[in-house]
Amino acid sequence: MPRMTKREAGGPATIIDVAREAQVSIKTVSRVVNAEPGVHEETLKRVKEAIERLQYRPKLSARALAGARSFIVGLFYFDEQSAFIGNLQRGATQTCRELGYHLIVEPLQASATDLVSHVERSLSALRPDGVILAPPLCDHAEVLQAMQRQGTRIVKLSPRELQGSCIGIDDVQAARELTQLLLDAGHQRIGFLQGPPDQIASQRRQQGFSAALRAARRKAAWVWPGDFTFQSGVAAARIWQDQPNRPSAVFSANDDMALGLMAEARRLGHQVPEALSVVGFDDAPAASMVWPGLTTVRQPLEDMAARAVHLLVGQNTQPCRIVMPHRLMLRQSVQERAEA
Template sequence: MPRRQAGARPATIIDVAREAGVSFKTVSRVLNGERNVREQTRDRVMRAVSTLNYRANHNARNLRTQQSRIICLLHANPSRNYIGEVHLGALQRCQTEGYSLITEDCSAGSGGVLALRSKSRMAGAILTPPLSDDPDLIRELREHGVPFVRIAPSASAEPGRDVAIDDRAAAREMAQYLIGLGHRRIGFIRGAAAHHQAGLRLDGYKDALDQAGIPFDPDLVAEGNFTFDSGLAAADQLLDLPQRPTAIFASNDDMAAGVIAACYRRRIQIPQELSVAGFDDTPLAATISPSLTTIYQPSREQASEAVGLLLEEIAAPSDTPHRELLDYQLVVRDSTAPPHA
């Protein structure tokens, strides 16, 4: 691999990664003194550091004149539990990398983003759903040269970097679990239509029914918007059916908590009379009673990964689509059981 010529720009962490034949993240772990790196890999990174005469004060922060050390997390999600997890993951990674994090609620529109850019000179932005698919916001950021990374966007072929999980597969696994317990009438509460993941989770639910030979019944699908109140209203709709479901799968934990509240008001025992499942595994899932069976979505990890990808984008801009797909996990707790005979 060619060496850097005298008089060239200072070596960056991306240059070190290329020289050592490892990822940007691996170099970051080595330089931060983390232990989960093989000694052989650590040696290669440190040799590259020496070869390129890399200096810690010559990393991404100095790639641009007076480069900002501020990253902005943009959100317009009604679930405070989800946003709280994303915020914490991004904040922890920013602190590790020497950046500051600010947040901007764009629920009323993204018109203030450029003003925020001008005021804070932010280095880049992280877009959370549904802003990940907001064409006006994306165009605005590109036109003004603001680097950004998207969390869980719909179009993986869109130029740029993003991080997500397989929402469809995760929802399919949850529905298959409920079917495996013996449930055949499974209600589903969909999330806000503006969120691409809401559609994917509905598709996963339908996949599981189809694979089990259970006809899809549209009456068993209620609309929600990822809030507790919408889960409560959707639960009432499903529980008022002439033949109510034996299980309800909500597209996030907030709505699942609304289902549990609706059952409490109706004196329906969970899980003896109704099984309830959620999605996200926010702290709420383990603290409500009964504790919630749910899909663990690594929201903190996605946010942390998004910060890392953003630093790569700042250091080495690229139009090549790049997606990091993280693992999910089915978490079984007390809110699900076989249907009552």
């Protein structure tokens, strides 16, 4: 008497059960599951019916062990930057689902001493077919090296051109447009709240800001270093307040700082936007939940993550650089100045 298969023992159906049910070899079932061409139409039909009848679902671990793919895509990011990741995760998961892949998330601590070893452990255990790197993790040299050592395909969500594929918006152009908005509203004295200097996005946004002012034959009225945190925006508000000739508008290199600046300015008794206009960058969830709403730039994070998954999973291994369209989100944090 032959051994019982799992199926007969009550477990989930395996490829053997399907093969038997459809009167074909397991290889043919495999062909159908992987949508390989060259299966006779009638056979195809029989196998599909058997799969349906038996509720067969191929087991990921078996496929991964036997084959060259793991059907897993990773989304690695710095924990602190979690305002981003909701949208990224949505886009990535959605696309993974369509393509039969699964998403593993790996929140990392930028400050951890064993950051790189975490990354390595995770990669060698899971062997993902590809990894999406969110900013600013995508600028982290050591992590990039570790990825390369493991031979992991990556897509960076970054505007940088070098080393592998990346997807981003044109930060410089977006910042220029946002600055122009302030100029058009009649602001004469415009300040800039900087992000961390080692992040590419910080640099690009300031470049765009400066370019727009230059084109208008102006100079920044005030520049102050922040670190992209809400707290650094709060701190900046006091400095702004103490300026002898206060800027009437401030361009903050991201939303978190912009929100901190707004909240603290208001706490100190300054009206926004009457006494201080503010623009940010990112369209963080909170940007549309405060009053007045924060005028900012939106990156199409969902679409970016979706395209990243396609790049990682697809045939083409050529590095490429994709620039996505950004969107200005006009809200109430900018005041028209009569004196323009």
